[in-house]
Amino acid sequence: MSVTIVDTPERLADVAARVAAAGAVALDTEFHNERSYSARLMVVQLVVDGETYIVDPLRVADLQPLAAAIAGTTVVGHALSSDLRILADKFGVLPAAAFDTQLAAAFLGYGISISLADLVQDLTGVRLRKAHTVSDWSARPLSEAQLEYLVDDVRYLLPMRDALAGRLDARGRRAWFDEESLPLVDLARYRSDPERLYLRIPGAMRMNRRELGILRELAVLRDDLARARDVPLKFIVPDDVMPAIVHLRPKSPDDLAQLRRMDAGVRKAYGERIVAAVLRGGELDEADLPSKPARPRGQDREAIASALSVLVSAIAAENELPSSLLAPRTALDRVARELPASADDVARTIDHSGWRASLLAEPVYAMLSGRTALAVRGSASGNPRIELVDTPE
Secondary structure (H helix, E strand, C coil), rough: EEEEEEECCHHHHHHHHHHHHHEEEEEEEEEEECCCCCCCCEEEEEEEECCEEEECCCCCCCHHHHHHCCCCCCEEEECCCCHHHHHHHCCCCCCCCEHHHHHHHHCCCCCCCHHHHHHHHHHHHHCCCCCCCCCCCCCCCHHHHHHHHHHHHHHHHHHHHHHHHHEEEEEECCCHHHHHHHHHHCHHHHHHCCCHHHHHHCCCCHHCCHHHHHHHHHHHHHHHHHHHHHCCCCHCCCCCCCCHHHHCCCCCCHHHHCCCCHHHHHHHHHHHHHHHHHHHEEEHCCCCCCCCCCCCCHHHHHHHHHHHHHHHHHHHCCCCCCHHHHCCHHHHHHHHHCCCCCCHHHHHHHCCCCHHHHHHHHHHHHHCCCEEEHHHHHCCCCCCCEEEEEEEC
């Protein structure tokens, strides 16, 4: 397999043209995000029509032509969410379709997060050397060992796609996989709602509505400042300091000096804006305050959710699926909270339609309605398993 380093606009234009004409391309990226708001792209690896390209964003600043070409094709990759997030954040585009080999493997009994190296070895018998997982990808020139690592990350993706697609078809799960793949190329998946940023901050659940109004204003301000400076949120205000500002309700930037972990430089540069955000939240009309997040479930509903989790795990094991892919705990919490009155209602609560509903709606409703129960069978023979059994009339 030949390898071409793409480090000039002219070479990038040629690669973009090849990508635009291709039906599918293998893609991987290397990036750093430890000290920035969004990931800083360091390398893009592509396989197009049997040719491997290593694109160097540090040498070619404008990758928009490549992003535009990718938008018209199918991208094949492993654990693609991070790679696609970069396309969404940096260029505002996503491929027309995506084939995630990790997701495909999850539908075939490999678990939810099998590594590329393990999947390559299982499907091809090749053992990859993954010595550069935490390599400094900003260093130039790239070493021979780094280049080998970069090529290995993409060289097997297209053959693996073909093998996995064949297995999905053989097991009748291609439609399930296709349905689950659609959100990967939906820009909305990678857009956060600024009005809900405050809900990610530890301690929000314990605040009243007025405090939440202040926290929401602070969270939006922090996000704006971090984005503008391209630094992590914690470099502006750490998460654990945000509730402290809410409770302090500073009247001037000098008041912020009372907070031990409030950076002096941030206080000096943005203290006035922080105080203004606190004031805005404190003056919001009652009707404009955010709703208080739902409190943790009561003991009975917690028990119901836990029982449903066992049921889902049993169904997942029977179908060789990861239980978290079949139904996340948040979906089971909704079922326990809302107690759907029919199998159709269960389907709407777990998933509006599709493969999850086909597997879960009836057994979950049967359990909720008391018609079936969980039992452990096969212990005496040394092969214990969870089964649904009918309950006595």
